Amino acid sequence: MRLHSERTSSLSYGSSSAALLLVRSGLRWRRWLGLFPVLILALLERPAAAQDFRAGTVAERYALLCANCHGRNLEGSGTGPSLLKDTWLHGGDDEGIARSIRTGFPEKGMPVWGTAIPEKEIRAMVIYLRETRAKVLRDQTKVSTPPAVLTAKSQLHDFKLETWVDGVVEPWSLAFLSPTQAIMTEKRGFLYLIENGKLAPRPISGLPMIYVNGQAGLMDVVPHPDYATNGWIYLSYSEQLTKVDGTPAAFTRIIRGKLKDHVLVEQQTIFQAKLGQYIKADWHFGSRIAFDGQGHVFFSIGERGQNQHAQDLTLPGGKIHRLHDDGRIPTDNPFVSDPTAVPSIWSYGHRNPQGLAFSPSTGELFSSEHGPRGGDELNLVRRGLNYGWPVITYGMNYDGTTMTELTAKEGLEQPIAYWVPSLATCGINFYTGDLFPKWKNQLFLASLAAEQFLRIEIDGGKVVSQEVLFKDLGRIRHVITGPDGALYVLLPKRIVRLTPAS
Ligand code: HEC
Structure with missing residues (x-):
């Protein structure tokens, strides 16, 4: 009998029922070998x-x-x-x-x-x-070569789009430090100054070691609201560390520093995950930074491709976080009294939020989020709430298999807008300038895969209208309002500027 089972297990190519039959029967294995093709045929004959x-x-x-x-x-x-x-x-x-x-x-x-x-x-x-x-x-x-300058009509304003800075490589974020000086990140790990529309000949030095691979790299740059007096500049980037077992793994880290003689000095860590929480994957790092103007810094971190982490309050991925601007934990954060929770968490159930902005008119926080295929979202982010990923979603897996039939569930927040098909929603910002009076305080959204630039009107926490202002000029990473009232939009190799057409 012993010999039997040894033999049978070596014969059962993954067909456990066949193995079972063999074990149960008292037949010798040599006879079964002859029957084997019949078994396989029987398996193949199942109706397709x-x-x-x-x-x-x-x-x-x-x-x-x-x-x-x-x-x-x-x-x-x-x-x-x-x-x-x-x-x-x-x-x-x-x-x-x-x-x-x-x-x-x-x-x-x-x-x-x-x-x-x-x-x-x-x-x-x-x-x-x-x-x-x-x-x-x-x-x-699709047009093959996008024009350098174009004028376009739109519902509320006609506008001119022209190249402001070119020769950049995958710009990720942009911010103005003064009316004439801007600072820009490139995903490949470079931080540049732009003076009067001219890119500095060399990047700022002294940056930390940035892990650049796939979606990993240098991401957001945002000056402190009181930058003019305190000089703090905040950065988010992917960091790679080696785990205790020797494997390399990465996570999003947030730091701040000051500029001195083209060097980033006085660097301080605002947020860093625990080594055990670093993950071996090159995607879903987030990450955008936004200030509420009341001493807090908010930032988003993607779930690093680990769906379930978004629902796990003991882990930092798939969350929007809130800290004092120096990195201290605010005592009124929603989960500070739970000793197992990451105390900086403000909201959870996010997938990969790459847009984060406060409305200048209502003070509400909004995030744009890469969903799975067919499930990109715009969320109104509120304290302590669960935005549902991966329990509910409007999308499906990238390979075209379904992940859940639930698009809504009690206790989980609905997005205020979602896009089917996915646009690959990225940076968002509200327009705060005066050049386009009818666009004032409206939301603008950059999209990567769809290459669309959207104007979104929000009223009472609801999206009331959307308009595509331009498309097909390449993947759009981010948008900001400049101090001159123009909109600055980040395309793959250039930054363009939108001003009134007349
Ligand atoms: C044997 C032919 C046939 C097959 C197979 C078939 N369809 Fe259709 N489909 C039709 C016809 C005919 C209509 C109705 C057109 C009309 O009303 O004049 C239609 C209508 C539709 C419509 C509505 C279109 C509209 O303009 O509103 C959709 C959507 C659709 N089909 C999707 C599908 C999908 C998805 C599948 C596969 C799962 C499928 N069809 C398989 C023949 C077919």
Whole structure:
């Protein structure tokens, strides 16, 4: 019997039921060897249809179930309509499209999918249709070389867009230190001064060791609101350390320092995670910094690709944090009385927030957040609240598999806006200048993948309108208002300036 089980385990290529059969039977293994091909055949003969809807990605499901009638790229065929048209025949909002898929149009030849495809897969299919539509339509309209200067009409103001500084490499953030002097981060780890629109010939030296790889690098730069008197400049960056077991791992660190003779001096740590909390991954670092004007600094940190960390108050990832501007923990932070919680946490359940800004008119804090595929969010961030990731989301996994069917749940905050398909929402800021009076106090949002620059009007904590001001000039990383009232927007290799067209 002993010999038996040893033999059988060496024969059972992952088919535990076959192994079980072998063990139970009193047959000799040599006879079973002869039967083995039969077993394998029996396994292969299982009907495929039952698996098709469950296994695989949404793209594969589309190719399998829909492309015949609606075309590989939604262009339609003799049997099904194009899904690229401006107007939908049966309702073009998310629910309308989901309904079309669920109920089908049997009288016109489209099957009823609601009985075959689970509801969360229908939701994933809606995202897939929207993404593919956006991609096909964008490829049709894309211009090859973006113009250096352009003028454009928009709902409230006509504007001129022109290059302010070029020859920069992946600029991440920008801030003005005076009416004539600005400071800029490049993701590759460089901090530059810009004087009167001229990039300094060499970067500022004395920066800490910055880990640059994938999404890791030098991120935000924001001067203290009292910079003119105290000189403090705040930076966020990815830091790599070696864990006790010898593996390298990285996390977001926040420091401040002062400029002296082109060197960053008097550096102080504002936030640093514990070594055990550093993670071996090059994505989801966040990180933006914002001041409330009342002595506090807020900053965002992504969940570092560890979904569940966003819900775990003992860990700093997937959170928005709040500290005194010198790094001390405010005693009125929401989780200071919980000895296991990270005391700087202000809100949690975030995925990768890369935009953070206070409204100048209401004092409310807003964050933009990279969701999964089809789930980018704009959130109104309030003390101690849970923004739901990964328990609820409007998106699906990047590989096109679904992650949850929940988009809302009791006790979890809803975003005030979300985008399907994802725009890859990045920096946000409110316009505080005077050049565009009708844009005053409205929110502007940069997006990477969609290459769109959005104006967002918020009223009473709700988004009341959105407008794309320009697109297709490259990935947009950030936006700020300059002291001259122009909007400064960070594109891949240049910084552009928006001023009134007239
Ligand atoms: C056998 C052909 C066929 C297949 C397969 C099929 N459809 Fe359709 N589809 C149609 C027809 C026909 C219509 C209805 C057009 C009309 O009302 O005139 C339609 C309508 C739709 C609409 C509504 C379009 C609008 O303008 O409002 C959506 C959305 C849609 N299909 C999605 C899908 C998806 C997703 C799949 C795969 C899961 C799929 N279809 C599979 C034939 C098909």
